[in-house]
Amino acid sequence: MKRYPFVVRKLLWFAVGFLIASIAAVYYGVLSAWIALAFLAASAAGLLLCKLSAVRAGAIVLLGIAVGMAWCAGYHAAVQSRIDRIDGQSGETELLVLQQPTKTRYGSQMQAYANVNNELYRTVVYFPNEGPSVRPGDTVVCTGKLQKTPVFGNDGSDLYLRANGIVFLLRAKEIQSIETPDRIPLRCLPAAWAFALKENLRAAIPGDASGLFLALVTGDRSEISEAFRANMSIAGVYHAISLSGMHVSLLVGIIMLLFGRRKKLALLLGVPSVIAFVLLSGVSAATVRAAIMQIILLLAPFFRREYDPLTSLSTALLLLLAQNPWCVANWGFQLSFLSTLGIVLFVPRIYEALTPKRWRYGVVTAPLRYITGSAAVSLCATVCSMPLLVAYFGHISLVLLPANILVLWAITICFAGGIAVAFLAFVLPGVSSALGWALAWVFRYLYWVISRLAALPFAAVYTSTPMLLLAAQIAYLVLFLTLLVRIPIWQGLCCAAILSGLCVGLHFTEPSPDGITALDVGQGQCVVCVADGKTVMIDCGGDPTAGDTAAGFLRMYGITKLDALVLTHFDTDHVNGVPALMESVSVERVYLPANAPESNAKDALLGSLKTAKIVPSFVDTVTELPQFGITIFPPLTDGSDNESGLCVLASHGGVDALITGDLPSEQERALLRAYDLPDLEVFVAGHHGAKTSTSASLLAALRPEIVLISVGKNAYGHPADEMVRRVERFGAKAYRTDENGYLTIAW
Numbered sequence: 001m002k003r004y005p006f007v008v009r010k011l012l013w014f015a016v017g018f019l020i021a022s023i024a025a026v027y028y029g030v031l032s033a034w035i036a037l038a039f040l041a042a043s044a045a046g047l048l049l050c051k052l053s054a055v056r057a058g059a060i061v062l063l064g065i066a067v068g069m070a071w072c073a074g075y076h077a078a079v080q081s082r083i084d085r086i087d088g089q090s091g092e093t094e095l096l097v098l099q100q101p102t103k104t105r106y107g108s109q110m111q112a113y114a115n116v117n118n119e120l121y122r123t124v125v126y127f128p129n130e131g132p133s134v135r136p137g138d139t140v141v142c143t144g145k146l147q148k149t150p151v152f153g154n155d156g157s158d159l160y161l162r163a164n165g166i167v168f169l170l171r172a173k174e175i176q177s178i179e180t181p182d183r184i185p186l187r188c189l190p191a192a193w194a195f196a197l198k199e200n201l202r203a204a205i206p207g208d209a210s211g212l213f214l215a216l217v218t219g220d221r222s223e224i225s226e227a228f229r230a231n232m233s234i235a236g237v238y239h240a241i242s243l244s245g246m247h248v249s250l251l252v253g254i255i256m257l258l259f260g261r262r263k264k265l266a267l268l269l270g271v272p273s274v275i276a277f278v279l280l281s282g283v284s285a286a287t288v289r290a291a292i293m294q295i296i297l298l299l300a301p302f303f304r305r306e307y308d309p310l311t312s313l314s315t316a317l318l319l320l321l322a323q324n325p326w327c328v329a330n331w332g333f334q335l336s337f338l339s340t341l342g343i344v345l346f347v348p349r350i351y352e353a354l355t356p357k358r359w360r361y362g363v364v365t366a367p368l369r370y371i372t373g374s375a376a377v378s379l380c381a382t383v384c385s386m387p388l389l390v391a392y393f394g395h396i397s398l399v400l401l402p403a404n405i406l407v408l409w410a411i412t413i414c415f416a417g418g419i420a421v422a423f424l425a426f427v428l429p430g431v432s433s434a435l436g437w438a439l440a441w442v443f444r445y446l447y448w449v450i451s452r453l454a455a456l457p458f459a460a461v462y463t464s465t466p467m468l469l470l471a472a473q474i475a476y477l478v479l480f481l482t483l484l485v486r487i488p489i490w491q492g493l494c495c496a497a498i499l500s501g502l503c504v505g506l507h508f509t510e511p512s513p514d515g516i517t518a519l520d521v522g523q524g525q526c527v528v529c530v531a532d533g534k535t536v537m538i539d540c541g542g543d544p545t546a547g548d549t550a551a552g553f554l555r556m557y558g559i560t561k562l563d564a565l566v567l568t569h570f571d572t573d574h575v576n577g578v579p580a581l582m583e584s585v586s587v588e589r590v591y592l593p594a595n596a597p598e599s600n601a602k603d604a605l606l607g608s609l610k611t612a613k614i615v616p617s618f619v620d621t622v623t624e625l626p627q628f629g630i631t632i633f634p635p636l637t638d639g640s641d642n643e644s645g646l647c648v649l650a651s652h653g654g655v656d657a658l659i660t661g662d663l664p665s666e667q668e669r670a671l672l673r674a675y676d677l678p679d680l681e682v683f684v685a686g687h688h689g690a691k692t693s694t695s696a697s698l699l700a701a702l703r704p705e706i707v708l709i710s711v712g713k714n715a716y717g718h719p720a721d722e723m724v725r726r727v728e729r730f731g732a733k734a735y736r737t738d739e740n741g742y743l744t745i746a747w
Helices: 006-028 033-049 053-086 186-204 207-218 226-235 245-259 263-280 285-303 309-323 325-329 331-354 366-393 400-427 429-454 466-485 489-507 546-555 578-584 600-611 665-674 696-702 721-729
Strands: 090-097 102-104 107-116 119-127 139-148 168-179 395-397 460-462 515-518 527-531 534-538 564-566 590-593 617-619 623-625 630-633 647-652 655-659 682-684 706-709 733-736 743-746
Touching: 006 053, 006 309, 006 325, 033 053, 053 119, 053 139, 053 309, 053 325, 090 119, 090 168, 090 186, 107 139, 119 139, 186 207, 186 263, 186 400, 186 429, 207 400, 207 429, 226 395, 226 429, 226 546, 226 578, 245 263, 245 285, 245 400, 263 285, 285 309, 285 331, 309 325, 309 331, 325 331, 331 366, 331 466, 366 395, 366 400, 366 466, 395 466, 400 429, 460 546, 466 489, 515 655, 527 546, 527 647, 534 647, 546 578, 564 630, 578 600, 655 743, 665 696, 696 721, 706 743, 721 733
Parallel strands: 119 168, 534 564, 564 590, 590 617, 655 682, 682 706, 706 733
Antiparallel strands: 090 107, 090 139, 102 107, 107 119, 139 168, 395 460, 515 527, 515 743, 527 534, 623 630, 630 647, 647 655
């Protein structure tokens, strides 16, 4: 790749400035005209008074900041004033459906346009049940209250919805009417076509594989199991099901392979195909970015211009931010641009270093070129995006190189084959089904490889293991600096290996995880007890990735077998992660409360255990597990799920710890009356710190020294200030997983 002087990259430096302004506006609410004028004046001074390339490049960045601030301020003023007038409006709302309702933990949700004063606003609609049976283009009238989504992130708000162009939330109370139009509205046509393609894929591809093909072709990941998603994340190939530039590049690559010598035909087929794919897949920031770059690639020969990836990347960045500055808060946007930047800047050099000259041509060495090319792209994509990967996913994959080498070819086949299946189903359904059956075996290969790699003891390093995480970060940082300052690749790799090896060695000098640990699994609970080589887990809930989090904690210490899993009750925030956990580690025994109320979560869990061929033990009497230092107390009543849960006492080395699940205060008092419990060193706060648990009676009787609160972001007010004050009044110290991360008390 050519090396360009500073000012030749005028568009790049301007785009960087515009990006800085967008970040300042979205995350910090900086929309000041005076600041924009100050940057504009500084830019003018630099451009007019100085001819140094570096200074002029800086002046162009300042110009980008000034224009970006003005644009963001104008965008906010034009859009937000109308939204503020509608915010809080209650009553009937007419919705133009964009997708079918999908199940959530608390009901279902769908995306639609809310028609307010004859203006359409992108809205997420929540239903307390399965929601109506509708298709894209249908009109639904329902009652509810419109609430605007957050605009600025300086108050800790989640900007993901606004970043995706969603400006309202509507919690539907009652559906008044549903109408199917004779003709689908133009703005709903891409969603309707995507719906038809999904139906074709479901019909032609066997059920175990259809979820992957839906994700690859249409971007719908709802039918991929949480366990498989977690394994793909651990293996470093989650980008395969998160529609990204890779899919657009594959599409253009297939067209270029077939028609590359006929450039006009490639252009005529490529541009409409790329635009259609972006529309059908939901117009995500990552696919739009890739579409702009690929269209510029196809157009370049006709304007007698050399294709410059950095210029096309800058163009894509500016167009996306101009269309919606708030897309800068979309994690897909962030990861897509950083990964692409790493690929554009560093792949040629890495590929050259890994590929000897004698491998670069010929059919015989093509597999070797595939291996080194896949390794180069994977490394370079991760070098720039690694800090965000840690922030968003909490881990770094250590098997991404072998994983990408082993699966990228299969993903390419699945992507191309999935498109063929979806369109063949319209004209040749029999051929489509036969092709779908064959492609399902490619998926099964993917599933097998990814599951095996993700199950390796050190497949990824997590934020819970600081020294291992530091080792991985040092390796990527050294590689980045090596590429940036053009040090010989092999010297940089050796330096990275030595420094990372020191950190790994320090990790193994750290104390073992023997003790009781409350894992940070979001709004839920997962407690791990390790003693004398035995491991017991109490609950495994919270976010859908809780099982991945729990399995990652175990694997970081080489633990691949769980001796016992105790589930206090069947609330989703205590059992959500069990399927993913069982995908990653073997579970010897499972203990469940006897006579628990029937629920969907209970049925789902029992189904997962049956699939894993695990026969659970239902606890209805005091159950001693002396080999683990565990005592399980049965339910004290036959009331609600919270009231009829199990309690667990873990005792080892003079430390006693009690876990009561979501037990309310009344049942806590019943527990004290029924059993002679010891004074506690550790108590895991009941019901995530709710004011109705962790009662004064329990604290007074058992006098815990430390109270661990397993809690995440929630709308329930957990932990309650009243409960925290109560704990402090009895002389205990309270620690929270959402603030302190993993909480370990050694035996």
